[in-house]
Amino acid sequence: MNEIIFFGSNKYPKLFKNKTNSIKKPIQFNFENENENEKQIKQISSSNFSTIFLFKNGKAIEYLKENDLNQNPEKIQIEENIQKVTVCSQNEAILTIEGNLFAKGYDINSKNYNEFINISSLIEDTNDRIIQDIASGYNSIYLLTSNQNVYGFGSNQYGQLGFDSKKLQKTEKPILMMKNVSKIFSGNTSDSVFLLNSNQELFGCGYNTYGQLGLGESKKKDKPKKLTKIQNIPKGKIIDIQCGNSQSIMLIENENENENENENPKRKLYSCGYYGYNGLGKNENIDEFTEIK
Template identity: 75%
Template sequence: MNEIIFFGQNQSPILIKNKPNKITKPIQFKFENENENEKQIKQISSGRFSTIFLFKNGKAIEYSRYTNQNPSKIQIEENIQKVTVGYRNEAILTIEGNVFAKGRDINSKNPKEFINISSLIKDKNDRIIEDIVCGAQSIYLLTSNQNAYGIGSNHNGQLGFDSKTIPKTQKPILMMKNVSKIFSGNTSQRVFLLNSNQELFVCGWNNHGQVGLGESRKEKKIQKLTKIKNIPKGKIIDIQCGYIYSIILIEIENENENPKRKLYSCGRYLFNGLGKYTYEFTEIKSSLFENDNILEISVGCYHTLILTSNSKLIGFGDNFFCQLGTGDTEPQPIPIQIELPELRFNENISNYHISCGEYNSFLYYSPFLSFSFFQS
């Protein structure tokens, strides 16, 4: 059995028929096909024009504005392990380590057709992929050898190369070696790469200081992977990228207490949860999670959700499409708690997960899902 809670934009694609374009408060999402409601959800990934639901049986269905708003099964013969959706591209990682992707920046001749992009990597030793992340117009691959590749648009340096030399590539190109994690977002034109020494590198669009390099680096484009030197100390758990701001979740060790997770943000005021403009990562402080443990974060275009161990769903940012689920369209520059309906499987909130689309939001039940697998 699954449970999915939905709120926000309900168009392009229409996710819930016979409902308004804006779902103002969190409501129960149900598939029209009753059989799908019986399947256990593994992951949800949503972008501007499509949303993919991945089930634990390794199959997935897609809602897309290009398929007359009707959900369609994704015809990949291998079992699907992860899905990721960007602004105008999608990628699927199979258990066998293959990546199938589609989109205008990936396959200009037939952007609606999935192609195996991992097979296009020149080094055959790098063709087994362990993780995938979509940016707005690019896709990032992490190989079993800890090498990071990028494919798609590089117009803002989001692949780590001079955009005049390489504005776009339809074959994966090696960006960096010795990478342990890749972070981007469905509307992001930048990427963060974390190496095995917990050193963080970034490249891409920086028009509002969203790369976190500080006031000394105000270029609009960071076209070469650059180390972030002023990163807060601790273990980086997750980084989520909105369009013009970034959120980082860091776990800090305490000698006499359990590890504490803290949130830091940079980028444009109103969307970053700080109530101010900042060029470097600055701690987001709120009484809502001061004495609580942050389980998970997720970011859309201009809004952020936080799930805590005390069963709180917290949000901030833009709310024009009701993507904060507050019942109105008022923006929230600092964190607020979101009122949820009674959950069916609320015996352990850690079995729930959050996923922000560009202008919508999901809370869904998926037990035994490891954190490293979380959304794009």
């Protein structure tokens, strides 16, 4: 079997019954069912709402947040043919192998937040209902269709859906954010999102108080009301971006820097945002994507 190593908060949900609420040293996690321990894990997604373990056979186990810390978390078997899961603060979504998206949570169905809803069927354009990829922010979920269009739903408190937050606080139905998109980048503790188009142009929107969108000093405290093109992006191919609550990290690949043709492409890390706790050896605000030495 592949081992699951755990450390951090053991409250929501309490995955280890006889352990403290905070596990500081990494320990191995085992399922109660021995058969489940023998399955290969494909993905784990977790927040203070729930934790989902996705197996390579397309099935998943969800542990829901419990109201009483002395009680065991509610355990749910999800039998869909799943290819990806994502969990944020109050919402979660599962993407099936067929390209259908199901989601549940407070910002999706406030009347019954534990009931999965077929989000794909809510997209008005019937040609856009096959979902290729999903990502989540803190209270928002994003989906990339097979036609390379991105939709968002959930909270728009900080404009993280690309619309003026004064006019749209949240939406339970997916709304079109941008066309011609190749990748979505966000994080389940973040109210910011980046969208990369097929021309390697990067756009972002959402929470930017700490400069985590990399827009520069003049726009550091702005809350973009719509998707904004990120200027001064380092040269090279954007491989990945991870968004946190107050910072973002970008991985760039630049093939032109290789002196030896047999070497792998040169990869560098860049970051922006607030590093007040000496993160990455820094103790400052970084307003544009800057290389991490």
